[in-house]
Amino acid sequence: MSTGAIATLLGQQPYSFHGLKTIGKIFFIxxxxxxxxFSACITYRFIHNRxxxxxxxxxxxxxxxxxxxxxxxxLIIYCIELYGVPSSGPWLIKTLEILFWLYAAIVILVAVFQxxxxxxxxxxxxxxxxxxxxxxxxxxxxxxxxxxxxxxSQPPGPGFNIFVGSVTFQGLxxxxxxxxxxxxxxxLVNSNLPEIPKRPGMYVxxxxxxxxxxxxxxxxxxxxxxxxxxxxxITSFPVGDAFKAFGxxxxxxxxxxxxxxxxxxxxxxxxxxxxxxxxxxxxxxIFPNAGMxxxxxxxxxxxxxxxxxxVCSAMTIVLVMLWIWVAxxxxxxVLQKKVLWPGMDEDMEDIEGHGHKPGSDQEDGDEQV
Numbered sequence: 001m002s003t004g005a006i007a008t009l010l011g012q013q014p015y016s017f018h019g020l021k022t023i024g025k026i027f028f029i030x031x032x033x034x035x036x037x038f039s040a041c042i043t044y045r046f047i048h049n050r051x052x053x054x055x056x057x058x059x060x061x062x063x064x065x066x067x068x069x070x071x072x073x074x075l076i077i078y079c080i081e082l083y084g085v086p087s088s089g090p091w092l093i094k095t096l097e098i099l100f101w102l103y104a105a106i107v108i109l110v111a112v113f114q115x116x117x118x119x120x121x122x123x124x125x126x127x128x129x130x131x132x133x134x135x136x137x138x139x140x141x142x143x144x145x146x147x148x149x150x151x152x153s154q155p156p157g158p159g160f161n162i163f164v165g166s167v168t169f170q171g172l173x174x175x176x177x178x179x180x181x182x183x184x185x186x187x188l189v190n191s192n193l194p195e196i197p198k199r200p201g202m203y204v205x206x207x208x209x210x211x212x213x214x215x216x217x218x219x220x221x222x223x224x225x226x227x228x229x230x231x232x233x234i235t236s237f238p239v240g241d242a243f244k245a246f247g248x249x250x251x252x253x254x255x256x257x258x259x260x261x262x263x264x265x266x267x268x269x270x271x272x273x274x275x276x277x278x279x280x281x282x283x284x285x286i287f288p289n290a291g292m293x294x295x296x297x298x299x300x301x302x303x304x305x306x307x308x309x310x311v312c313s314a315m316t317i318v319l320v321m322l323w324i325w326v327a328x329x330x331x332x333x334v335l336q337k338k339v340l341w342p343g344m345d346e347d348m349e350d351i352e353g354h355g356h357k358p359g360s361d362q363e364d365g366d367e368q369v
Contacts, residue, residue, distance in 0.1 A: 001068055002286035003031040004075030006323050009290045009316055011082035014300055014309035021083070028079040035072055057114070058121050066114055067135035070107050074142045077103065078149055085153045093153050100150055100162060104169060107139035111172070129180075129187040130194060131204035137176040141211040144170025145291075148218025151226055159226035163219060170215045177208035188264075196272045201281040202265035206288035210258035213251040214295040217302055220247020248302045255299060258292045278329045280339060285322045293319060 010024035046053040057063050077099050085092055114136040118124070124133075134141075147166025151159050184205060194202060223243035231239040265284075269276070293315045300308035333339040 001072050001075065002283045002290070002323060002326070003027060003034055004072055004079065005287045005290035006320060007031055007079050008075060008082060009294055009319065011079065012294060012297055013313065013316060014297055015313050025083050028083055031072075031079065032076060035076065039069075057117060060124060061130075061132070063114070063118060064132045064135045067110060067138045070103075070110060070139040071135075071142055074103065074139055074146050078142075078146050081146075081149050081153065093155075096150055097154060097158050097162065100147065101165070103139075103146075104143060104165060107143065111137045111140065111176075126183050126186055127191040129183040130198070130201060131181070131184055131207075132201055133183065134177045134180045134204060134208060137173055137180075138207065140169045140173030141177060141208055141215075142291075143173065144215030145211050145218060145294075148215055148222060151219070151222035154226070156226055159222070160228065163223065163226045166215065166219055170212060170219075174208060174212045181205060181208060193268055196276045197279045198281050199265065199269050199272065199276070200279075200284040202268060203262060203284040203288045205261040205265070206258045207291050208258075209254045209261070210288060210291035210295050213254040213258065214291060214298055216247040216254070217251035217295065217298040218247075220244045220251070221298070221302060223247065248299075251295065251302075252299055255292070255295050258288075258295065262289060262292060278333050278339065280330070282326045282329060285326060286319060289315075290319055 004027075007024055007027035007030075010020060010027060013020060046056070057066060077096065080092070081096055085096070118136070144166040147162045147169070150162055151166075154162060193199065220243055224238065224240035227240035227243055229238045229240065293312055296308060296315070297312045299305075300312055330339070334341075
């Protein structure tokens with residue numbers, strides 16, 4: 001997710017330079033390689049350890065991250081539009097239209113059935129609420145953004161269908177995410193902050209408002225091209241222009257919410273930095289904040305503000321540096337057998353062949369905390 005987000009971010013910079021697109025393509029290719037490698041590894045895990053897939057989908061923490069797989073797919077499709085369409089023919093544009101609707105059909109099943117399993121099989125106390133509870137519906141938060149990006153190359157007929165679908169899908173993603181964020185906010189008010197190593201996961205709360213702001217503005221900017229001028233029988237003004245103005249205003253309205261959640265997470269992490277250690281939650285530094293930066297880029301382009309565009313460039317540099325830092329820590333953690341090794345990850349249940357033995361010296365992440 002984070003590598004794909006960096007690729008999408010680099011492909012939409014307001015200020016560019018020679019070679020920037022090439023760097024973005026490198027991140028895109030790396031994203032595909034990582035996606036295939038990780039998919040192969042986790043498939044091996046499920047095949048090699050019988051019953052581990054069921055345990056994973058019912059785990060009170062791990063199960064939520066099933067949605068991250070589909071978010072990664074959406075970002076790959078997003079990058080195909082950014083980097084593939086300009087160098088390809090009309091066949092790719094039609095392919096992306098088909099992929100959009102096929103993807104939407106799959107993730108609606110994920111959002112319904114995964115939450116059903118969680119509601120039916122688990123009792124999760126609000127005092128433990130985390131932004132990760134949003135992840136099963138997270139694909140819909142990026143689906144509206146994906147639709148707004150695809151509209152740049154789609155013809156008016158199919159484009160209008162994607163426009164309507166994107167508004168609908170984003171509505172589901174934002175509404176469910178908002179409900180989950182109220183639980184998370186209740187936890188922050190009534191309970192303690194998350195455990196110190198898990199605090200980078202607080203950045204996941206940045207995503208709903210950030211990606212919804214992104215979707216509203218990107219769809220609004222494309223509305224004059226794809227929305228029929230006299231939609232709904234309105235003849236007094238072009239309906240597409242109204243959607244454009246409304247989308248930009250709503251996007252600006254939502255953006256500061258994402259920044260607020262990012263600031264809260266940042267302060268919580270900074271004040272406890274000396275007591276923290278690397279976990280996979282650290283990748284939360286990248287993906288949500290990349291969405292916030294892309295939303296700000298759309299705001300800067302809509303308002304044609306050089307100052308905001310400069311801020312976006314600075315934020316992009318910081319995020320790329322964070323990606324490199326987290327990647328180094330991740331590789332170092334694997335080599336030192338501190339993450340992605342049996343018994344050494346947070347929230348890991350004792351699965352035969354992976355879990356640690358009772359009384360062993362290895363401790364899982366929660367016990368370390």
